[in-house]
Amino acid sequence: MSLPVPPPxxxxxxxxPERRAVRRRRGRxxxxxxxxIAEHMAxxxxxxxxxxxxxxxxxxxxxxxxxxxxxxxxxSDDDRPVSDGxxxxxxxxxxxxxxxxxxxxxxxxxxxxxxxxxVVPLMLAGAGVAVLWRQSDDTRRSQILSEVxxxxxxxxxxxxxxxxxxxxxxxxxVVLGAFGALAANGDVLASLRGLAxxxxxxxxxxxxxxxxxxxxxxxxxxxxxxxxxxEERAEVAAQVHDSVLQTLTLIQRAAHDPDxxxxxxxxEERAxxxxxxxxxxxxxxxxVAALESEIADVEGRFACAVDLVPVGDVARDDRVDALVxxxxxxxxxxxxxxxxxxxxxxxxxxxxxxxxxxxxxxxxDPEAVPDDRLGLRESVHAxxxxxxxxxxxxxxxxxxxxxxxxxxxxxxxxxxx
Amino acid sequence: xxxxxxxxxxxxxxxxxxxxxxxxxxxxxLGGRVDVVGEAGDTDEAIAVIHRQRPDVVLLDVHLxxxxxxxxxxxxxxxxxxVRFLALSxxxxxxxxxxxxxxxxxxxxxxxxxxxxxxxxxxxxADGDAVFSPRLAGFVLDAFSSGADDPLExxxxxxxxxxxxxxxxxxxxxxxYREVAxxxxxxxxxxxxxxxxxxxxxxxxxRHELARWAAARHLV
Numbered sequence: 071m072s073l074p075v076p077p078p079x080x081x082x083x084x085x086x087p088e089r090r091a092v093r094r095r096r097g098r099x100x101x102x103x104x105x106x107i108a109e110h111m112a113x114x115x116x117x118x119x120x121x122x123x124x125x126x127x128x129x130x131x132x133x134x135x136x137x138x139x140x141x142x143x144x145x146s147d148d149d150r151p152v153s154d155g156x157x158x159x160x161x162x163x164x165x166x167x168x169x170x171x172x173x174x175x176x177x178x179x180x181x182x183x184x185x186x187x188x189v190v191p192l193m194l195a196g197a198g199v200a201v202l203w204r205q206s207d208d209t210r211r212s213q214i215l216s217e218v219x220x221x222x223x224x225x226x227x228x229x230x231x232x233x234x235x236x237x238x239x240x241x242x243x244v245v246l247g248a249f250g251a252l253a254a255n256g257d258v259l260a261s262l263r264g265l266a267x268x269x270x271x272x273x274x275x276x277x278x279x280x281x282x283x284x285x286x287x288x289x290x291x292x293x294x295x296x297x298x299x300x301e302e303r304a305e306v307a308a309q310v311h312d313s314v315l316q317t318l319t320l321i322q323r324a325a326h327d328p329d330x331x332x333x334x335x336x337x338e339e340r341a342x343x344x345x346x347x348x349x350x351x352x353x354x355x356x357x358v359a360a361l362e363s364e365i366a367d368v369e370g371r372f373a374c375a376v377d378l379v380p381v382g383d384v385a386r387d388d389r390v391d392a393l394v395x396x397x398x399x400x401x402x403x404x405x406x407x408x409x410x411x412x413x414x415x416x417x418x419x420x421x422x423x424x425x426x427x428x429x430x431x432x433x434x435d436p437e438a439v440p441d442d443r444l445g446l447r448e449s450v451h452a453x454x455x456x457x458x459x460x461x462x463x464x465x466x467x468x469x470x471x472x473x474x475x476x477x478x479x480x481x482x483x484x485x486x487x
Numbered sequence: 488x489x490x491x492x493x494x495x496x497x498x499x500x501x502x503x504x505x506x507x508x509x510x511x512x513x514x515x516x517l518g519g520r521v522d523v524v525g526e527a528g529d530t531d532e533a534i535a536v537i538h539r540q541r542p543d544v545v546l547l548d549v550h551l552x553x554x555x556x557x558x559x560x561x562x563x564x565x566x567x568x569x570v571r572f573l574a575l576s577x578x579x580x581x582x583x584x585x586x587x588x589x590x591x592x593x594x595x596x597x598x599x600x601x602x603x604x605x606x607x608x609x610x611x612x613a614d615g616d617a618v619f620s621p622r623l624a625g626f627v628l629d630a631f632s633s634g635a636d637d638p639l640e641x642x643x644x645x646x647x648x649x650x651x652x653x654x655x656x657x658x659x660x661x662x663x664y665r666e667v668a669x670x671x672x673x674x675x676x677x678x679x680x681x682x683x684x685x686x687x688x689x690x691x692x693x694r695h696e697l698a699r700w701a702a703a704r705h706l707v
Contacts (some may be wrong), residue, residue, distance in 0.1 A: 218635055375599075379659045381624035381632065413661025417628070426660045472660070 086146075092146035093139075101140040101202055133196055140203055195247025201240035231380035313341055329373040336375060342364050357390050357423065358383045358416060362396040363412065372405035374412055382418030384479070389457040390423070393477045395462060397425045402471040404429035408470060425475040433469045450475070498613050501525040501540055503533040504575070505557060509598070513546065516602030521609055526686040529553045533564025534562045542570060543613045547592065549576035549583045571612045575600075581626055589690050611664075616679040617686035624658040627689060647685065654681045683694035 091100035091110040104122060108115035124134025249265050317338040324330040354360075358380040365376045384390060397414070404412045407433020415426040446463065454461040454475055465471035495645035498521045502510045505528045514523050517582040520551045525540045527533035535561070537545055545563075547556045556574060563570060576583060584595050596605065597620055608618040619627070631647045647655065650671075657667040664682070668675045 111704045377621060377661070381625050381628045381659070411661075415621065415625070415656075415660040417656070417659075428661045430661075 087483060090142055092170045093143045094146055102145065103136055103139040103143065103202060106143055106146070107139070137196075137199070139312060155366025193247070194379050195244050195249060198240045198245075198247060201236055201243065207391045254350070274397060309345060311480070315337060331371055332375075333370065337366070337370055340369070344470075355386055356383050357394065357418070358384060360386060361414070361416060361425075362389075364394060368398065368401050368405055372402070372409070374405040374409050376401060376405075376412045376414055378414045378416070380418075382416075384418050384423055389459075389477060391425060392457040393425060393459065396450045396453040396459075396475055397427060399453070400425075400427040400461075400475070401445050403473070404431065404448075404471065407431055407434075422479055423477045426472060427475075428470065428472040430470040431463045433467050433471055435465070437469060446473070491531065497522045498544060498609060499524045499542040500609060501527065501533075501536055501542040501545045503527045503545060503551065503556070504534075505529060505551055509548075510705055513605070513675065517609075518602065520606045530558045530562075531555070532558045537570060541567060545570060545572045546555060546609070547572050547587070549574055549587050556587045556592070557590045558588065560592060564591040565619050571615070572609060573612045573618060582617050584623055585630070585689070586588070588623070591690070593686065595623045596620050597622065605620050611679070615683070617682045619655075619658050619685070621659050621661050624655045626646060627685060628652070628655050628659060631688075647688065651681050651685050651688075654678055655685060658682070 091106055093106040094109060095102055098105050099119070104118040105115050107113070108118045111118075122132045122136055125135060143338065221462045245265070248268070249261060317334055319329050321334050358378075361380075362378060365378055368374070369376055385392075401412060401414060404427055408429035410430050413426070415428075417424045450461045450473065454477070457477065459475060459477040460475045461476075462470060464474070497519075500517070500523050502513055502523060502525070504510050504513075507528065510526050510528075512578045514526075517523065521544075524542055525536040527536045530551050533547075533551070534543075545559075547559060549556045551559065556572075560572060564572075572587075572592040574584070574587040574595045575598055576587075576595065577598045577613050588595060593615075594608060594617050596608055596618060600608070600620075627647075631652075653671060654667055657670055660666075662670065664675055664678045667673075668678045671678070
């Protein structure tokens with residue numbers, strides 16, 4: 071049995087979990103009352119239902135009892151799986167209906183008028199109330215959900231919108247039932263008059279209550295907005311604490327080391343910018359995002375600042391990846407030999423992608439590149455050549471250096487607008 | 488070119504930024520090479536100081552309490568056509584940059600610019616030329632790029648000329664005006680003319696790509 075068993079030792083009354091009867095959402099036919107009682111008492115739900123139907127036929131006592139339980143027992147939302155599926159539920163309904171019909175026929179044969187003047191209207195009204203109450207269960211549930219996560223605010227609106235047909239049906243049933251009950255006792259005209267009077271009274275009450283309801287509604291909305299603001303502020307505070315404050319602490323500790331301070335500040339700046347202005351894209355998917363992530367890495371390793379200016383973007387593939395790797399090597403080379411500020415310009419044109427890496431270092435004579443600049447020659451030239459691209463170096467002593475990478479693209483079909 | 492005798496004595500500059508620390512930092516970096524005649528920390532203050540001092544150049548922060556740099560531009564450019572504005576920003580957000588440039592600023596530089604480059608930029612703006620950072624050049628190329636090869640599109644406000652495009656590309660690559668001039672075998676003055684023409688197109692063009700592009704960038 072799924073019920074909690076009291077612990078055998080020591081039987082502290084404070085520690086024992088309180089067992090409350092609840093109505094069950096899962097596996098319910100109407101309000102979940104029968105299932106809730108059945109689970110609470112460890113009875114079979116079918117017999118509980120039969121008992122309620124029988125009681126209902128005894129002068130409507132079962133209906134009143136069911137309504138009372140519905141009103142008082144809270145709805146439980148635990149999604150514990152229910153053993154029997156909807157098919158068996160349907161069979162249960164059919165069985166109960168057959169039983170009810172049998173009892174009615176039995177009573178009728180004994181000369182007791184079951185379908186008396188008041189039974190059908192009462193059943194109509196009862197059905198209406200049941201529809202309305204069940205609707206209110208659903209709406210409350212969606213409100214609870216929307217409070218759990220403020221982003222689910224739409225759920226409430228959607229639930230309310232979906233609720234309107236059901237509310238209308240329930241109200242119509244209730245009005246129809248009331249009208250039927252009135253008509254059964256007198257002439258139709260008088261009952262119509264009575265109904266009109268009742269509706270008028272209801273409208274009056276609604277009018278009186280309207281300001282209170284609206285006020286309550288506004289308060290609830292304001293409270294929700296305030297909560298969202300608080301959540302946003304908490305998110306910003308968390309971000310600032312995790313990033314800026316931490317970095318400022320690190321900077322104070324590294325105050326004696328200008329390179330380290332620059333590196334920390336630059337890294338933090340980059341992270342903060344990405345958070346504030348939203349990233350360009352997924353580094354695994356586009357060229358510019360991939361370059362950004364590589365450059366951030368190089369900046370973290372070397373004391374340099376890299377300015378990336380992109381025009382256009384393309385999706386990543388093997389050839390673009392080779393271009394990214396070559397560009398990274400070029401930036402690393404500039405960072406090692408020149409330092410300072412390095413400009414990276416990427417232009418994704420119609421039929422080629424070009425990357426320019428420019429530094430403002432001492433420069434060199436490209437004709438007389440010493441062998442120790444193998445990095446540039448091998449990693450950059452060879453990488454580009456393998457994917458059908460080119461790499462050229464332009465430099466002169468005292469003028470810095472610029473590496474140009476060109477990757478021809480077929481038809482430019484992969485260009486991202 | 489200038490309406491005031493700015494060649495006589497150092498350039499008169501007003502600093503507008505809501506961070507006192509940043510203002511004093513810039514003042515120190517400028518180091519007497521220009522005459523800082525006023526400072527302001529918000530839009531109202533800025534408008535008052537600029538009208539009172541009538542400086543040659545206003546260094547204008549894009550983000551300011553009370554409406555931003557754009558509000559200062561809107562309040563000053565009509566009354567004081569001789570005052571030039573150079574936008575300074577930490578923001579890379581395209582709509583900020585395009586906003587102040589279209590509002591009348593003659594250039595845009597990021598706040599990590601070196602003191603020498605800033606003095607250079609101030610001089611250039613005071614002379615009526617435009618100052619483009621690599622990033623602004625990138626923005627321009629991006630905004631004017633679509634339909635560039637369309638032969639039906641007549642060159643005009645909505646189109647960069649091939650030369651202007653070349654100049655913009657070099658600036659985006661990090662070249663100084665002098666380096667651009669040498670690379671394209673032009674005079675520095677011609678490069679300045681091209682950049683000013685691009686600035687005018689950026690300010691006046693109704694090219695729908697410009698708006699659409701900025702909006703798209705904002706959303707991304």
